[in-house]
Amino acid sequence: MNLFGHNGQWLMVDCGVTFDEPLDPKDAASGGRRFDVVSADPTFITQQPENLVGIVITHAHEDHIGALPYLWSRLKCPVYTTPYTAEILRRKLSRDGKQPNIPIIEVANNGMADIGHFNIKWMSITHSLPEPHALLIRTEAGTIFHTADWKIDSAPVTEQPFNQREFKQLGEQNILAMVCDSTNALRAGHSVSESACYSGLKQLISHAQGRVVVGCFSSNIARLITLAKIAAETGRYLALLGRSLLNTVGAAKATGHWPEDLIIIDAHHAGYLLPEEVLAVATGSQGEPRAALANLARDSYRDLSLDKGDLVIFSSIIIPGNEKPIENLVKALNARQIDTVMSEQTQLTIHASGHPCQEELKQMYQWVCPQVAVPTHGEDAHMLSNAQIAKSAQVPRTLTGKNGDLFMLAPNIGIRKSAVKTGRIPLNH
Numbered sequence: 001m002n003l004f005g006h007n008g009q010w011l012m013v014d015c016g017v018t019f020d021e022p023l024d025p026k027d028a029a030s031g032g033r034r035f036d037v038v039s040a041d042p043t044f045i046t047q048q049p050e051n052l053v054g055i056v057i058t059h060a061h062e063d064h065i066g067a068l069p070y071l072w073s074r075l076k077c078p079v080y081t082t083p084y085t086a087e088i089l090r091r092k093l094s095r096d097g098k099q100p101n102i103p104i105i106e107v108a109n110n111g112m113a114d115i116g117h118f119n120i121k122w123m124s125i126t127h128s129l130p131e132p133h134a135l136l137i138r139t140e141a142g143t144i145f146h147t148a149d150w151k152i153d154s155a156p157v158t159e160q161p162f163n164q165r166e167f168k169q170l171g172e173q174n175i176l177a178m179v180c181d182s183t184n185a186l187r188a189g190h191s192v193s194e195s196a197c198y199s200g201l202k203q204l205i206s207h208a209q210g211r212v213v214v215g216c217f218s219s220n221i222a223r224l225i226t227l228a229k230i231a232a233e234t235g236r237y238l239a240l241l242g243r244s245l246l247n248t249v250g251a252a253k254a255t256g257h258w259p260e261d262l263i264i265i266d267a268h269h270a271g272y273l274l275p276e277e278v279l280a281v282a283t284g285s286q287g288e289p290r291a292a293l294a295n296l297a298r299d300s301y302r303d304l305s306l307d308k309g310d311l312v313i314f315s316s317i318i319i320p321g322n323e324k325p326i327e328n329l330v331k332a333l334n335a336r337q338i339d340t341v342m343s344e345q346t347q348l349t350i351h352a353s354g355h356p357c358q359e360e361l362k363q364m365y366q367w368v369c370p371q372v373a374v375p376t377h378g379e380d381a382h383m384l385s386n387a388q389i390a391k392s393a394q395v396p397r398t399l400t401g402k403n404g405d406l407f408m409l410a411p412n413i414g415i416r417k418s419a420v421k422t423g424r425i426p427l428n429h
Ligand SMILES: [Zn+2]
Pocket: 061, 063, 064, 149, 377
């Protein structure tokens, strides 16, 4: 949840959640009370909703969109986003029965909108789901390039490859500030392309004798397309196990992101197939106790039972904090002699991160040449590393701060510490 202010107006960019977290991040290790769904405390802006001119959602990941159904009644302003993200949002709203009347203004991919004193240009970028966008936020006081989540992917499977030219051109536009994703700023080198997962997954799946179940993030439509192709090539049928997978693929189909020739069978039929004909994708790669993988491990999934010799592939990473539930899930599978492969254990590429590593960050700073770098998205160490990279790329100023700090960009550059009282709030279903 970022707020950009100019001339008495505020623009919100993204409105996300985190799951199963305490309200104070410092309590994460100490076993303090956790809440299912947690968002940033929006009190600063909900006390002055008349000054909020719009909410822009850059892409459909939960950490960018998830709080909107809960908080919109306190914000009450138009939401601007592109078709796939809008489709995901509409599905969320109709499922939860919350605020069906949120005014969603659909902007074309690479489109533009005037929102109050802000002119917004959506810039297609590459990440790990359909329609990821960076933003160019233009005001009379200057132009901000907000990267949102991104990587440089020359073969992203869905949509167009990363378009260098667009970002190089920003170097001639006198960009005042670049607000930039820090998630992988501690990792050297360059991220792996999404398309590189094909050969690793194909190798594992084509050598498997029994059923194969792949755990992956349900938002990663490119990974699902890769798996659907591999199913067709290896004589297997692809089934989706878990509500969130059906939801994202439904949204991808509705907005033209799912190739029509790739068949998905009804999960009810998967149990009737020969084991060597089954390729299922399942939710729950982070060990979530109610998701499909956990039910498969307990043999309590209605549509499918796994047996000795079947294979579960984790086409995902262990998100820090989820080590224990994932370990328990793997143990439960292995106890039933179901084989498991995790991306951390194999030399094969079976997962690709959606965030930029150090070389990509440096490259982007060199192209865009902003006057100021403002690292976001990550913990302190990630943001500090991102700032170091900006400096090494000759960005004159870097601003790193904490939630609630005000970053002043014009006419003078500086930080007003703790300008806004903020924190975390639990959201209730
Ligand atoms: Zn994100």
